[in-house]
Amino acid sequence: MAKERKGIEVSLAISEAVCQADVDVVSAYPITPQTHIVEHLSELVADGHLDAEFVPVESEHSAMSVCVGSSAVGARSFTSTSSQGLALMAEIFFITSSLRLPVVMALANRSLSGPLSIWNDHTDTMMVRDAGWIHVFVDNGQEAYDHIFWAFRVAEDKGVRLPVAVNLDGFIMTHMIEPIDFEDTELIKKYLPPHRMEGALHPDNPLSMGCFAMPEMYTETQAARDHALLNSYPVCLKAWDEWAALTGRKYLPIETYRTEDAEYCIVTMGSFGETAMNAIDELRAEGEKVGGIRIRLWRPFPFDDFFRAAAGKKYLIVLDRAISFGGPGGPVALEVRNALYKKTKAPTVVDYVAGLAGRDVAVNDFKKIILEGKAKAEKGKTKGYTLYGLRSS
Amino acid sequence: MAKPMEKISWQELEIGAAVSEVGNAMEYKTGSWRSLKPVVNASQCIRCGVCWIFCPDTSIVRAADGHFEADLEYCKGCGICAHECPVGCITMVSEEEV
Numbered sequence: 001m002a003k004e005r006k007g008i009e010v011s012l013a014i015s016e017a018v019c020q021a022d023v024d025v026v027s028a029y030p031i032t033p034q035t036h037i038v039e040h041l042s043e044l045v046a047d048g049h050l051d052a053e054f055v056p057v058e059s060e061h062s063a064m065s066v067c068v069g070s071s072a073v074g075a076r077s078f079t080s081t082s083s084q085g086l087a088l089m090a091e092i093f094f095i096t097s098s099l100r101l102p103v104v105m106a107l108a109n110r111s112l113s114g115p116l117s118i119w120n121d122h123t124d125t126m127m128v129r130d131a132g133w134i135h136v137f138v139d140n141g142q143e144a145y146d147h148i149f150w151a152f153r154v155a156e157d158k159g160v161r162l163p164v165a166v167n168l169d170g171f172i173m174t175h176m177i178e179p180i181d182f183e184d185t186e187l188i189k190k191y192l193p194p195h196r197m198e199g200a201l202h203p204d205n206p207l208s209m210g211c212f213a214m215p216e217m218y219t220e221t222q223a224a225r226d227h228a229l230l231n232s233y234p235v236c237l238k239a240w241d242e243w244a245a246l247t248g249r250k251y252l253p254i255e256t257y258r259t260e261d262a263e264y265c266i267v268t269m270g271s272f273g274e275t276a277m278n279a280i281d282e283l284r285a286e287g288e289k290v291g292g293i294r295i296r297l298w299r300p301f302p303f304d305d306f307f308r309a310a311a312g313k314k315y316l317i318v319l320d321r322a323i324s325f326g327g328p329g330g331p332v333a334l335e336v337r338n339a340l341y342k343k344t345k346a347p348t349v350v351d352y353v354a355g356l357a358g359r360d361v362a363v364n365d366f367k368k369i370i371l372e373g374k375a376k377a378e379k380g381k382t383k384g385y386t387l388y389g390l391r392s393s
Numbered sequence: 394m395a396k397p398m399e400k401i402s403w404q405e406l407e408i409g410a411a412v413s414e415v416g417n418a419m420e421y422k423t424g425s426w427r428s429l430k431p432v433v434n435a436s437q438c439i440r441c442g443v444c445w446i447f448c449p450d451t452s453i454v455r456a457a458d459g460h461f462e463a464d465l466e467y468c469k470g471c472g473i474c475a476h477e478c479p480v481g482c483i484t485m486v487s488e489e490e491v
Contacts, residue, residue, distance in 0.1 A: 098409065098410070099409040099411075100408045100409035101409070161408055161409070198408075199407065199408055199409075199411060199413075205413070206413070206415055207411050207412070207413045208411065208412040208413075209409060209411050210409075211410065211411075211412050213410065214398060214421070216398045216399040217398055217401070217410075219403075220401060220402065220403035220406060221403070221406060221410040223403035224403045224404070224406045224410065227403070228408075
């Protein structure tokens with residue numbers, strides 16, 4: 001593919017990126033709203049554009065199992081899922097990271113049952129927050145396209161060797177048609193060299209993966225796993241830097257919008273960040289000193305970057321898209337409060353949960369949340385969380 | 394294994410805790426949870442090897458004199474050898490009694 005800018009559905013752009021990344025194995029089961037990604041990939045393979053094995057499995061549990069097997073022999077492997085599919089593959093999802101296999105997944109975020117819903121929120125990805133994968137959240141189609149290459153680059157790095165989930169909001173992004181800058185395949189080849197995995201399964205070098213571990217060993221294996229994830233952070237940065245050098249599009253683990261002189265900020269993850277910017281602009285015009293903080297890298301969590309972005313602010317209004325039932329509120333706010341714990345002059349955190357299962361959160365809603373959150377922070381009403389737009393009699 | 398399991402630090406593990414050393418399961422002494430052990434009456438034993446064939450854990454070994462006996466480092470005391478022995482020369486004995 002040559003460098004070109006074209007209007008395309010984001011799901012199809014992701015498939016094209018997977019094609020340009022020259023994967024060896026695609027294994028997937030279609031599930032809304034991820035379906036178009038694997039549908040188009042099956043076409044790309046069938047039409048000979050992508051020389052890969054497309055394995056149409058009978059369930060998501062098998063989809064991830066096939067990726068574990070193919071990745072273990074050193075094949076570049078991709079899958080994609082959403083919601084209930086992720087729940088069904090959860091068992092293997094944890095095993096992928098424990099075996100340190102560089103599988104890449106496009107995770108079209110969608111609410112979990114029940115009640116059954118096909119629309120977007122972050123409850124599915126929060127379910128696997130602690131699975132040991134690298135998690136990145138993209139805000140728009142261009143970022144989704146770019147991050148497929150970034151994900152393989154990071155996953156396959158010798159010092160990382162971990163699976164990467166590229167989280168994108170279901171429907172809001174997967175079914176949106178956007179103008180996207182496609183890169184030349186030659187440039188992609190420069191950024192993403194062929195995959196050569198040391199310690200892959202091969203008859204010449206007998207090796208056992210996923211062995212049984214006695215209590216004397218398990219703790220050590222988990223420490224190694226955690227260090228691997230934490231140590232992936234500099235590689236994530238380097239991969240973004242090199243992508244910026246090649247394409248001019250620069251990404252950071254924590255991104256800020258009009259925060260320099262902001263007194264308080266709204267903190268978002270995923271596509272909420274784009275709408276929040278409009279609300280911030282409108283509120284700025286009304287004299288509010290508000291800024292936006294977007295969390296791009298969710299695991300490993302960039303604690304220092306986050307603190308730098310939040311330092312000197314009075315309040316942070318965190319917008320969550322999932323509830324930690326019976327817990328402190330939303331998972332992002334939990335993380336943010338943790339990042340700020342015992343920091344001097346830490347901003348006050350107010351937690352809002354909004355947009356569950358696709359309920360629309362428009363610019364005006366953002367403005368309301370920001371102003372209401374600010375008022376709550378000023379009054380010290382920061383306990384728990386607020387479900388925005390909840391009807392109660 | 395180069396080192397006993399309880400002395401291996403997390404930094405020494407291979408990526409993904411993979412195991413590249415063939416036959417290292419020898420190091421895992423799994424006979425410690427046994428409550429009964431097989432005792433062979435050598436004078437009755439006909440050296441047929443049925444116990445050796447049926448042992449699910451390859452814990453029956455052939456002794457130098459051609460008789461069969463259990464390797465107690467790995468025997469779990471399941472009693473299959475005693476059950477299958479055609480001449481009934483194997484008795485399951487409580488660990489506590491002997």
